[in-house]
Every structure is written in structure tokens, then in C-alpha cells.
Amino acid sequence: MESESPDSPVPSDQDPSDTEMESESPDSPVPTDIAQQVPEITTEELAEVGIAPASVPVAPAGSVVISVRVGGDRAADTGTQAVNMNNAQATGVAGVTLYLGAPGRKYSADDGTVTDAIFTPFPYSWAKCVSDADGDCNFIVPVKAAGTTPAVDESGMVVNRKPWVGMSPSAQPAITTPGWHMPATSVFSNNVNVSTPIAAASFTYLFQVNTVVVAGSTYKSLDNTFPFLKDGNGDATNFDPLMPYATQPGTTVSGGRFMVVRDNPSLKYTPNCALKVAVVLDLSSSMAPGEVTQAKAAIDGMVNNLTGKNTQLGVFSFNRVSPAVQANGSYATNYPGPYSVTTPAQAATFKNLYSTWTAPLSATANYNASTNWDHALTTVANSGVTYDVVVLITDGAPTTLTANPVGTWGLALSGYLPNTRALEAGVFSANLVKSKGTRIVPFYVDDLTASNAAVKFSVTNNIRNVSGPTQNSDFYNVSDFSGLSTYLNNFAQTCAFSTLNAQINVNKRIQDADGSNERVASGWVLGAATTATAGTVTTTPTATTQVTPASGKVTWTAAFGTSASRASVAISETQQPGYEFVSGSCTITPVSGAVRTVPISGAAGVTLTGIAPQDTVDCTFVNKPPTPAKINVTKRIQDTDGTNERVASGWTLGAATTATTGTVTASPTATTQVTPATGKVTWTAAFGTPASRASVAISETQQAGWVFVSGTCTITPVTGSPRTVTLPNAAGATLTAIAPGDTVDCIFVNKPAAPVTGSVLWEKVNGSKHLAGSSWKLTGPGASGTVRTIDDCTNAPCSGPDTDSRAGYFDVTGLTQGSYTLVEVKAPAGYVLDTTPHSFTIGTTPPAVLNWDLGPIQNEQQLVPGIPLTGGIGRDHLLIAGGGFLLAALALAAVFWRRARNTSGLGRRSPQD
Structure with a gap:
């Protein structure tokens, strides 16, 4: 971790307006699921649904326009140093749904489990937008006078609000453009070596419109003069209090492009590991001389295990720039190659290329100690070689970005502390690498098990944002450099670059009781128990069950011993009380050949056979609460002679529901209702489990001057034949064995009593x-x-x-x-x-x-x-x-x-x- 500047000034005050926003919540309740789903579309279909290049709109009267650029692949820097400071150039991404809302802190456990909400979108039509083909997401927000209550509602927001821009984890999908996903929630945490770590230092990635909006104005995240998470270029009094490194000016400054993450490309199995591999080594000054020696020895071991195979290698270094500045002030040399290591002589030649590399001895005026993921990955992307995989070895988080001109200096924004712009630029450069089909596999070296749990979560999420979501597949955490050799040796021995692995994804989705509003669900226990049927297989994680996070998806990696190894996988879910199984299926996609789909008939799941290296297994379980029973009671009247039957208002009808098995909750809770003009009143009975049952006492209150004529109830189950119960009089009858999904239709018929003349x-x-x-x-x-x-x-x-x-x-x-x-x-x-x-x-x-x-x-x-x-x-x-x-x-x-x-x-x- 980069902590080479312990004497950096720490401001003692915070911007009061930002502090106020920190604890702010929406002015009205927000539904659990406040965001509407955006239909999945392909890139070619984006223009057909209105996602096309468009100018940023002019603010209508009484409104403001908040325009946020969504950034994807790193582009060449242009212009002056100030421009580079504010904007790491990146292409736009279409089809990204953003929201205006209020921020919130959250703490996450070591495994990344979210325990608190981190961003609350406003549930209003003006608070949602989808980026166009330029990557612009344009909010048109009605504004109201200061002091108006509520401060935020469907009619707009007051002018003294400073809204935040973020993504909603509950909105599925958040990005409709294929190949992209949301950034991991945490951006930075407190430095491990800081004497007073921040206890709850995991935060969502948000933009704040860091100024009071004025009606009729347009605010663009790319304007250097407009502060989107910007602190005045070093102004210590204007920083974002939600970002944990806000104790140092410059750390919270965004480049003005809302970053999204490219999916980490998968690698197909190749005989004899015939892949192009780039090794990228961090030589920042946090790397002690002994650690640099251990890192180079680990790379040597990897090369030794690849000798005799068809692998080709390149090697790159970085600290504030790439290639890195060394202890003597000279620049190391990058060797993109690719170099074959088929023979021992070729392997020896390759190992000699980086044998003399060193890290800077200390910080200098040119920030040689800093960590520049941005320039390192851009250098790989622009090397002229398209690699199959990049092995990134680093012990820090990004503190520096860009190089202007390339190779002469990197831009350090906040001394040696990680910062928002440096991460954004690093993600954009990682996206550029991935755009070429290159898989990025970082090895983050630090003993996080002894660190603050929030630190671990934050650091691993930074790694996720430049690679992919799955530890021990997309990225690895190594406790120290002495153990790096074991990881890289195993990585090479099994050719894990191209992986003899199968990936097993199990997804949890739930619906409302009526089968609508399908969405992902957290907190469900899903299972995948893998057994070798030929050769050997090892799964990561080893536990056969996992609990779904906010994404609703858990993943296992099955590493096979050889390309001929095979396995069976038992897929299951643990049914939660109050839910019933709706549907499920598994899709197995092999390296070549036909995709096959296996249905799932219940929570017990299914056992998939013949799973092979490079297979991708995607399984989904869909559940919903038991369908409520619906109880309708209708009032009908006749004339005295029994003719002209019609509905009647103003009559009191009753339905008293009692659980006979399990639990049941009736709505409304009142056991009687007065008929409206339709003559019908309705209750719903929500059951605790599919096995719950209830009885319902049906009745009417007889009105003076009327006589009972007839009454019936028809109970129609979800499956099976309807049954009819006769109501003998106004006191009605008790219906038994009412089950989830039943529809009860009861009718009372009355007529006036014969007149006394x-x-x-x-x-x-x-x-x-x-x-x-x-x-x-x-x-x-x-x-x-x-x-x-x-x-x-x-x-x-x-x-x-x-x-x-x-x-x-x-x-x-x-x-x-x-x-x-x-x-x-x-x-x-x-x-x-x-x-x-x-x-x-x-x-x-x-x-x-x-x-x-x-x-x-x-x-x-x-x-x-x-x-x-x-x-x-x-x-x-x-x-x-x-x-x-x-x-x-x-x-x-x-x-x-x-x-x-x-x-x-x-x-x-x-x-x-």
C-alpha cells in the first residue's frame, strides 16, 4: 500500500454543506424496488430505442439539466496538464442507467457482504436517465424555491439541494449494453498504514453535483469549472466527506466520467498453454528491496513452469509511469515481446530481461514512489501485442494517472494516497485492455487478513474494478511476497491463464406473489456441489453453498486436473419460509458444440453431468411468495316479486379469516366491509408458506325490511375442480381448507319483505x-x-x-x-x-x-x-x-x-x- 508520505497535511474541518448531504435521506419513502427494469437490448438496437448521439439539452424554464458522461475505454490524453488532471479521456458507453439520489455509508464484512444501504435513488421520473450513444446521461430536473416542502418529490427538488449521481444495485439490468457491468461499490478505504483507520470505510462510487443548482442552468460533469466530486484542485475546504481519503485534498476529485467496468474476457483452453501472457510488475517505492527480489523470483518460477510449453511472454514495469523509474533515477525497459519460453535457453533469456529491475529508494519531486495503474495498463494496450492474459502484480492502490508526454512524468494528485481520478483512469485503461479480448488477472500482495475488514473489502473492490468480480479466478489476494511464488507456480503448472476451469454461476431471482416484477434477490443460500467423475477437480470456494449478495449471483470455479477431466455438479437452493418455487433451469455452454439446457423442477435442484473444462454453467432459481387467496363477497337484490336482480351498495358483508395450518394474514384486517356501487367487497389472504391453510367465515348483516333469498360460495383452486358451498341464511357459512391461490366468490341475494297493507x-x-x-x-x-x-x-x-x-x-x-x-x-x-x-x-x-x-x-x-x-x-x-x-x-x-x-x-x- 502507498503510504510513503506520512507527513501529508490532514485538514480538521469539512465542508458543512457536504456533511449535511452525508446523512441526508429522501423526503418520501422509497420502495424496495424503486427502479423500473430497462429491457435488455443489443448494441445494434440502441439507436432503435432512442439511445443515439444527442446534444446536451438546454434547461427548460424552471428546471436544470445535469449531464453526466459515462466513461468506458481509455482514450489518448489531449490538451494541457489541467485538462488531464480533470479528465482521463475515455469513450462514452450507451445504455447505462443512472439515478439522482441521496448517499449513505455502509460497512461490509470481509467477504464483501453488504449490511447497509449505500445509495438511495429518488423514486421520481426526473431522477432517472439512460446514457445515449455519446455516453451522456441527461437529467432534466424541475427545481423549486428554497424552503419548499417536501424538499424532493415528483414535482422536483429545491434549489439548495446538491444531489448525487449513482447506480442502483436493485435495478436490473443497470447496463443494457452487452459486455459491461457496474463498478464494485467500494472505491477506497483508509490506508492500512495510517495510524487511525476509518472503521466503516467502504463506500459507494458516487458523483455529487457539488454546487447549489440554479434554475435555467446546465451542469456538465466534463466542465472543468463545475465540481463533480471535485475539491477545487487542492482546496482542502471543499472535499467530499463520504470518501474516506477526504482527509487529504485532491483525493476525491472525479475526472467527470462515471466509470463502468468491462466484463473480464474468458479464455478458451489451448493445448500446451499456447497463449500470449504479459507480466506487469509494480515497482513503487512501497516495495522494499527484498520484496522486489521475491517478486522477480516468483516470476522466474512461473517462467520455469511454462518452459517447454507454447506460451509467449512479455514483461512490463510501472510506478509513477511505465516503464518504472528505478533507484538510480533511470527508467527500466519494458519488453512486450512476445518471447517464447519453449526451451530452457529461451526461458533464461527472458528471465534476464527484468533481473536488474529495482524500485525507487524514496519519494522524489517527480513522485517516483506513486502507483500508476492507468499508464501501466495503457502501455500494455498500446504495446502492439494483443495478449491473451495480463498478470498484474501490485501491492497498492492507484495514486497517479496519465503520462504527458508519455514516458516523462505521471500526475500525482494527492501525494501518495489513492484517489478517485487515479482509479477511474486505471479502470478506463483496464477496459481498453479488455476491449482487445485480453483477460486481466491481478495478484494483490498484502496481508489483508490482519487488516481492518473495511480496508480489505475496499482494496479487493478496487482490484475487481480492473479485472472481474470473482476472487481466485478474476483476481487473487496473496498475503506476502514470499507466498507469491506458490500462486504463480500453480498458476503456470495448471495453465490457469487459459484455465482448465469451468465456471458455475447460480442466480437467485424472485417475483411478487402475482408473478410480476421479477428481480434479483440477496440473502438466499444457493448450492453447487462438484464431484469429479473422471480425473480430478477442485472447486473455489470449497464450500458447497454460498449466500447471494446484492447481485443475486454466486459463482464457483471448478479447476480440472487435465483437459480430459470431467465432473458432475449438484445445483440446489435452500427454500426460504414464505416462498414457493416457480421455475428454474441450467444452461451449459461448452468451448465448442451445442449449448444444452437442463430444467430444474424444484428447490432440490438438479445434478448436471459431463461438466468439462471451459464449460460455463448458468443456473437460475425463481421463487415467489405463495399466491394469496382472493375472497370476493357480492351483494345482489331483487324486486319483491323476485325479478330485476342487480348489485346493491350500502350492505355490510363479512369474511373472517383464521389460519388452520401455518400462518395467514388477511387484508384488509377488518372482518366486515360495506359494499360500494359495484356491490362487491374483496379480501386477500397472504399465506406464510405454500402448506398454510385457512378457514373463512362468510356472512352478511341483514337489513330491516328485507328477506334472505339465497347464497352460494364457489372456491376455485389453482389446480383441480371448483367446489360450491351453500349459504343457508344471512349468518352464512364457514369455508374450510382455503389454500394459497384459491379464489373464493360468494353471493348473497335478498329482496324486500312482502309489504303489509x-x-x-x-x-x-x-x-x-x-x-x-x-x-x-x-x-x-x-x-x-x-x-x-x-x-x-x-x-x-x-x-x-x-x-x-x-x-x-x-x-x-x-x-x-x-x-x-x-x-x-x-x-x-x-x-x-x-x-x-x-x-x-x-x-x-x-x-x-x-x-x-x-x-x-x-x-x-x-x-x-x-x-x-x-x-x-x-x-x-x-x-x-x-x-x-x-x-x-x-x-x-x-x-x-x-x-x-x-x-x-x-x-x-x-x-x-
């Missing part, structure tokens, strides 16, 4: 004489009720409302409950019309009664005047008034008489009364 009797009389020929108007129930015209029926059978055929007798039946008014509208011939209203109420609650008898209603015979009404106005009025008083008195007497009869409980008269 009443009647009214009255008689039309003059004294004791019954009078025929009167007509009446009956209004009700209520003043706006039906108006019936009732004529006196005098001949049977009666066809009108009056059912009594006797003259002067009236009997009207079938009156629904309510108030009525009866008025005579036509008097019998020769009699005076009685316009007095007669009111009564049909009902069961006194003073209302069902059957009324209004009794005799008198009519007075018209009088023939004995004295003509010619006595003058005053006399005529007296006569008329006198008659009026008499009639009123008779009418009042009749009312009292009728009330007396009703009160006394007189019933309906028969026609003979």
Missing part, C-alpha cells in the same frame, strides 16, 4: 239511508302519493277500487303504509257535495292502524226554497249562513262518532252489515 271503509248516507252515486278522491301515502278516483260500485263484481257492491258502501284495500286523505268530489244526485277532507294513517304503530272504518259520511239533501231568495242581499246571506252552520255542526258530530267507533276496536264490516 291496510284498508279503509266508509258509508255515504243521509240519515239512515245509504246513498248511491258518489265519487271520491283518495291521495296517499303522503301528499305526493298516488291519487285514486273511487266511484261507488253498485253491481258485483266490482272492477274499481271500491270492492263493496252495495250502494253507498265503500271498501278500499291494498293500501301501503302511510298517511292518506279522502275527499268527496261528486255527491249523490240531489244531495249537497261534502268537501270535508277525511285523513287517516295506515300502519302498525298507534295511532296508525292497518284497517280503518271512517263510518257513515252524511250528505244533506238539497233544499227547495219556500221563500225565494229575493229578500235582498242581507236576507239571502243570513239564510245561506244559517244552512252552513247547520252542515258544519252535522259534520263535526259525524267525526266524533267515527273516532269513537275506531277507538272501540270495531273491525271490518261484512257486506251483509
Whole structure:
């Protein structure tokens, strides 16, 4: 590790605005899976889906544009030193999904297991973008006035926010362009030799828009004047507090290109190890003279084990530049070759090429002590030789980048501490090497087992970013240089450059209960137990099970003893409670010949046979929680006569769910619901395991004035025949053995109870004489009720409302409950019309009664005047008034008489009364 400058100044303060952002979280909850999947597409299809070169857009009114360039393969540096400092030139990468969000720290165990969230994307449409063919990812962000709450939501963010740009580990895939993957989460950790290491020093790779945004502006990560993780080119007060090396100015400065990592190319088996191999040796001054001697001896051992084979070798050195500056200030010489080592003489000649190499004795003004992965790997890529594999031997993390002009000096940004720009440039150069089909296999030499766990995780992730994700295949960790010989000897003896290895990948994916939203899953135990069936095989790791990380994938390497060796591999998963197996399959891709696919029928998995060197095995298990049962209860009503059946709102229906086996959770938790306009209410029952079962008590609350007609429940299982249960009444029934995935459809049918009606009797009389020929108007129930015209029926059978055929007798039946008014509208011939209203109420609650008898209603015979009404106005009025008083008195007497009869409980008269 590079720690040659212990006296480097350490600032004691931090930028308050950055510190605030460090603990910031989104203003609204973020779903577990906040990112939508981007359909996988090929490079040729990118333009068809809108990923094409485009100018950075102009910020619309009330918005800002944040433009981030995604960097891929290293390109030649151009321009001045300042440009090189800010931008390690790299080609753009299309199809990369980035997000704006809030940062967070995380600590990871030695094995790289993530224990805390490291980046929380904002779950808003403006916070996501996909890079175009130039590699530009352009966010168009609405901005709001300072002090607006919430500070961040779908409508935008406040102007005093400084958002971060990152990738979402939960978004699958994050990169749709084939051959690329996300960088490992940790960039740097505290130097092993620093006296006070940072305990939780593993951090995600993020860009921060390190300034307050202004509406109408465009911010580009490539602008030298705009700080994306930049600290003012040495300004110790403006650094990123999330980066663990922020105690030294310059360490957190990004080059302005968001790095992504090329997949490490696989190597095909070649007889007699006929490969071109480049050895790249770190000669930074952290390498003690004895360690340099041990490293060269380890390379000698590797060459000895390759002697007699068809391997061709090249050898390169580096510290601040490549070739490296040596102890005497001279430059070593790189030997790209390639040199054959088929004979012992050829091997001796090759070993002599690097035999005198030394590391610088100490730091100098030209930073000879620093570590420049960028220039070392670029030198290999530009050597004119296309190698099959690069063996990178290093004890440090990158502290320096570029060389301008090439071979004269490297640019050290922060003394001798690792820094963001140096890593980015190193990754871009590694991508350039890989773009030629060259596999990079680093051997990182340091005793990390005794170090801070976060240091180990961070260092190995830096190595992953220039090679690949799998330890002991893509990269190796060696505790000290004395042990390097063993690694390189084994590497050469088994020709592990081209590998007699098979790679076994097992992927875990889960779905929502309805089978949607398929995604990778961490925390699942997957298995691959490898057994040799011919020759020998050794697997790495040796454990037959692994727990899936955030990527959802675990990998084993099966190293075969010879090209004729074969193995079987038992693939399995450990089923988690609350999940059920959905599907699975394994694809075996050989070096040559047909690809074969083997289905997986359950969590117990499958045993794959005939696995050979260079085979790639990709297996996937898909699980989901048991499908909830769905319980629908519908309310339907009919008219009184059983017709016009329809749904009904406002009825209370019940479904009380109880677990009978395992666990079950009903949603909503209330056991009753009131029907909406659709007449249907629904519950879901989520089961703890596929074997869980439940009972459901179905019921309804009967409404007054209604009667139960019928009820049924149909239970439809995922497989098998439906079954029907009869609901005998409103109390319903209890349905048993309800299982995951069942659909329960219940219906209650009601109709109004048969109406209770009443009647009214009255008689039309003059004294004791019954009078025929009167007509009446009956209004009700209520003043706006039906108006019936009732004529006196005098001949049977009666066809009108009056059912009594006797003259002067009236009997009207079938009156629904309510108030009525009866008025005579036509008097019998020769009699005076009685316009007095007669009111009564049909009902069961006194003073209302069902059957009324209004009794005799008198009519007075018209009088023939004995004295003509010619006595003058005053006399005529007296006569008329006198008659009026008499009639009123008779009418009042009749009312009292009728009330007396009703009160006394007189019933309906028969026609003979």
C-alpha cells in the first residue's frame, strides 16, 4: 500500500454543506424496488430505442439539466496538464442507467457482504436517465424555491439541494449494453498504514453535483469549472466527506466520467498453454528491496513452469509511469515481446530481461514512489501485442494517472494516497485492455487478513474494478511476497491463464406473489456441489453453498486436473419460509458444440453431468411468495316479486379469516366491509408458506325490511375442480381448507319483505239511508302519493277500487303504509257535495292502524226554497249562513262518532252489515 508520505497535511474541518448531504435521506419513502427494469437490448438496437448521439439539452424554464458522461475505454490524453488532471479521456458507453439520489455509508464484512444501504435513488421520473450513444446521461430536473416542502418529490427538488449521481444495485439490468457491468461499490478505504483507520470505510462510487443548482442552468460533469466530486484542485475546504481519503485534498476529485467496468474476457483452453501472457510488475517505492527480489523470483518460477510449453511472454514495469523509474533515477525497459519460453535457453533469456529491475529508494519531486495503474495498463494496450492474459502484480492502490508526454512524468494528485481520478483512469485503461479480448488477472500482495475488514473489502473492490468480480479466478489476494511464488507456480503448472476451469454461476431471482416484477434477490443460500467423475477437480470456494449478495449471483470455479477431466455438479437452493418455487433451469455452454439446457423442477435442484473444462454453467432459481387467496363477497337484490336482480351498495358483508395450518394474514384486517356501487367487497389472504391453510367465515348483516333469498360460495383452486358451498341464511357459512391461490366468490341475494297493507271503509248516507252515486278522491301515502278516483260500485263484481257492491258502501284495500286523505268530489244526485277532507294513517304503530272504518259520511239533501231568495242581499246571506252552520255542526258530530267507533276496536264490516 502507498503510504510513503506520512507527513501529508490532514485538514480538521469539512465542508458543512457536504456533511449535511452525508446523512441526508429522501423526503418520501422509497420502495424496495424503486427502479423500473430497462429491457435488455443489443448494441445494434440502441439507436432503435432512442439511445443515439444527442446534444446536451438546454434547461427548460424552471428546471436544470445535469449531464453526466459515462466513461468506458481509455482514450489518448489531449490538451494541457489541467485538462488531464480533470479528465482521463475515455469513450462514452450507451445504455447505462443512472439515478439522482441521496448517499449513505455502509460497512461490509470481509467477504464483501453488504449490511447497509449505500445509495438511495429518488423514486421520481426526473431522477432517472439512460446514457445515449455519446455516453451522456441527461437529467432534466424541475427545481423549486428554497424552503419548499417536501424538499424532493415528483414535482422536483429545491434549489439548495446538491444531489448525487449513482447506480442502483436493485435495478436490473443497470447496463443494457452487452459486455459491461457496474463498478464494485467500494472505491477506497483508509490506508492500512495510517495510524487511525476509518472503521466503516467502504463506500459507494458516487458523483455529487457539488454546487447549489440554479434554475435555467446546465451542469456538465466534463466542465472543468463545475465540481463533480471535485475539491477545487487542492482546496482542502471543499472535499467530499463520504470518501474516506477526504482527509487529504485532491483525493476525491472525479475526472467527470462515471466509470463502468468491462466484463473480464474468458479464455478458451489451448493445448500446451499456447497463449500470449504479459507480466506487469509494480515497482513503487512501497516495495522494499527484498520484496522486489521475491517478486522477480516468483516470476522466474512461473517462467520455469511454462518452459517447454507454447506460451509467449512479455514483461512490463510501472510506478509513477511505465516503464518504472528505478533507484538510480533511470527508467527500466519494458519488453512486450512476445518471447517464447519453449526451451530452457529461451526461458533464461527472458528471465534476464527484468533481473536488474529495482524500485525507487524514496519519494522524489517527480513522485517516483506513486502507483500508476492507468499508464501501466495503457502501455500494455498500446504495446502492439494483443495478449491473451495480463498478470498484474501490485501491492497498492492507484495514486497517479496519465503520462504527458508519455514516458516523462505521471500526475500525482494527492501525494501518495489513492484517489478517485487515479482509479477511474486505471479502470478506463483496464477496459481498453479488455476491449482487445485480453483477460486481466491481478495478484494483490498484502496481508489483508490482519487488516481492518473495511480496508480489505475496499482494496479487493478496487482490484475487481480492473479485472472481474470473482476472487481466485478474476483476481487473487496473496498475503506476502514470499507466498507469491506458490500462486504463480500453480498458476503456470495448471495453465490457469487459459484455465482448465469451468465456471458455475447460480442466480437467485424472485417475483411478487402475482408473478410480476421479477428481480434479483440477496440473502438466499444457493448450492453447487462438484464431484469429479473422471480425473480430478477442485472447486473455489470449497464450500458447497454460498449466500447471494446484492447481485443475486454466486459463482464457483471448478479447476480440472487435465483437459480430459470431467465432473458432475449438484445445483440446489435452500427454500426460504414464505416462498414457493416457480421455475428454474441450467444452461451449459461448452468451448465448442451445442449449448444444452437442463430444467430444474424444484428447490432440490438438479445434478448436471459431463461438466468439462471451459464449460460455463448458468443456473437460475425463481421463487415467489405463495399466491394469496382472493375472497370476493357480492351483494345482489331483487324486486319483491323476485325479478330485476342487480348489485346493491350500502350492505355490510363479512369474511373472517383464521389460519388452520401455518400462518395467514388477511387484508384488509377488518372482518366486515360495506359494499360500494359495484356491490362487491374483496379480501386477500397472504399465506406464510405454500402448506398454510385457512378457514373463512362468510356472512352478511341483514337489513330491516328485507328477506334472505339465497347464497352460494364457489372456491376455485389453482389446480383441480371448483367446489360450491351453500349459504343457508344471512349468518352464512364457514369455508374450510382455503389454500394459497384459491379464489373464493360468494353471493348473497335478498329482496324486500312482502309489504303489509291496510284498508279503509266508509258509508255515504243521509240519515239512515245509504246513498248511491258518489265519487271520491283518495291521495296517499303522503301528499305526493298516488291519487285514486273511487266511484261507488253498485253491481258485483266490482272492477274499481271500491270492492263493496252495495250502494253507498265503500271498501278500499291494498293500501301501503302511510298517511292518506279522502275527499268527496261528486255527491249523490240531489244531495249537497261534502268537501270535508277525511285523513287517516295506515300502519302498525298507534295511532296508525292497518284497517280503518271512517263510518257513515252524511250528505244533506238539497233544499227547495219556500221563500225565494229575493229578500235582498242581507236576507239571502243570513239564510245561506244559517244552512252552513247547520252542515258544519252535522259534520263535526259525524267525526266524533267515527273516532269513537275506531277507538272501540270495531273491525271490518261484512257486506251483509
